[in-house]
Amino acid sequence: QVQLVESGGGLVQAGGSLRLSCAASGRAFSSHTMGWFRQAPGKEREFVAAIGWSGGSTYADSVKGRFTMSRDNAKNAVYLQMYSLKPEDTAAYYCAARLLGLGSRTPLDYNYWGQGTQVTVSS
DSSP states (O other): OOEEEEEOOEEEETTOOEEEEEEEESTTGGGSEEEEEEEOTTSOOEEEEEEOTTSOEEEOTTTTTTEEEEEETTTTEEEEEEOSOOGGGOEEEEEEEESSSSOOSOGGGOOEEOOOEEEEEEO
16 A cells, blocks of 8 residues: 655746655555646646656656656655746646556556645746
8 A cells, every 4th residue: 555645736926936745655665656647627637747766757748847756765755846837837736656667647557646736826
């Protein structure tokens, strides 16, 4: 069993930055692929970023160059540093864990999810 708790969301002006954190409980965290997804009202959940056990990461084109995902296996945590935020980044952001397999852009490939943290970017 893996439990995920996100934090760090909030209200920020366009062009600002935020850092999201995801604390994970459970064993073997370091072997899990971790992902960040987001969901805006009325829209489907979409991939943001993923990171493998070795630290290799992949990003959605919409956030590439602005967002950076990292992990600290000693702390059982992953982070999403977001720069140059835009109003279209407004969404609930979710942390997810995939027990087996490489980084995936498909929500169904992930086994565990956090409750989400809201990010609102004002124009």
